[in-house]
């Protein structure tokens with residue numbers, strides 16, 4: 001029997017196998033069908049391979065069999081036919097209690113024990129496997145920190161926490177015994193959109209260091225695309241329509257059902273997975289503020305530009321000067337004396353995506369946006385033509401996208417919602 005399935009109870013962490021190499025298939029569904037007693041076929045002949053250390057998202061409309069599929073992994077539901085293998089071993093041969101100790105489980109609205117304190121909720125499994133109160137509570141405190149919970153909340157009860165805090169406790173509890181596998185069923189659906197976005201970001205951050213094998217169920221395709229390394233799109237009737245990386249899904253939906261499910265503007269959303277570093281920037285229409293205005297006007301004419309981006313002495317952007325305005329300045333004036341239009345958003349050439357670059361360009365009053373280095377210094381400016389060329393080049397290079405991925409170690413210059421990719425760069429490149 002796999003050591004993943006039957007860890008030594010008293011030494012759970014020590015007994016965990018060395019982490020399976022990434023890419024190795026940890027969980028596989030082999031032609032799994034679930035037919036409930038009333039004849040409902042919830043999952044129909046499902047075959048699915050889930051690689052170790054990755055996040056697999058099951059997404060689809062209500063009733064398509066997502067929860068049923070998930071709960072078959074920890075044997076809360078048994079398949080009617082087919083097999084599920086965990087690290088190569090058929091899970092039906094494992095003891096369900098032991099199996100579940102190697103699999104964290106997070107559900108909607110956290111499912112916390114109402115009469116236990118937060119720390120005792122988190123310490124549930126460690127207590128169960130005999131770690132003792134002191135060690136278990138120590139572990140609970142560690143996990144509270146890991147999931148971003150204030151340790152002052154340790155002695156409270158679940159009803160004294162916000163919905164978002166409760167979900168964090170649910171995640172901490174699932175991680176308590178350091179299980180290699182985490183199952184999450186609509187973990188963020190009960191909280192408001194802002195809290196949900198924060199929790200998704202936290203999950204991505206946690207996963208970047210923990211490398212758990214996560215199976216996450218959601219009906220929210222945006223969530224699937226944001227947190228998934230791989231996304232399995234279900235059709236009604238428990239059948240998979242497509243399994244792919246988010247980038248592949250957005251770029252090449254298998255059919256009209258998937259395309260419709262992905263929704264509007266998938267072409268733009270796909271750009272989140274392409275690095276802005278693939279964009280060639282132009283610095284011919286970029287000038288220093290102390291350049292004589294007459295000279296700047298020549299630069300504008302040579303570049304055929306009606307606007308120049310004016311930089312301060314540190315090469316940081318100050319704003320846009322209109323060529324016409326430069327022509328009207330007094331003799332001997334410096335470029336920085338011109339009336340400047342705000343430069344709007346910049347984007348990080350190393351850390352941001354083409355989506356952020358496009359967004360900045362669309363929002364710019366001049367139709368050009370400034371790309372900056374990690375210190376905020378201007379590297380050059382965009383144009384729609386250059387963006388088009390970068391997208392085309394990225395498409396041509398599809399399959400070798402790793403070359404253009406954003407550096408995952410790079411700073412997160414762009415916040416969520418701006419199409420930033422830093423934390424997702426590894427996934428995006430795959």
Ligand SMILES: Nc1ncnc2c1ncn2[C@@H]1O[C@H](COP(=O)(O)OP(=O)(O)OP(=O)(O)O)[C@@H](O)[C@H]1O
Pocket residue numbers: 036037038040041042060061062063064065066067068069219
């Ligand atoms: N115990 C049961 N007995 C009979 N049918 C069931 C049972 N549990 C679920 N079903 C049915 O199986 C199908 C799949 O249910 P499941 O809970 O897996 O869907 P889901 O994709 O998780 O949906 P949702 O997004 O609404 O949570 C549905 O038609 C549901 O009504």
Ligand SMILES: [Mg+2]
Pocket residue numbers: 066067068
């Ligand atoms: Mg469900």
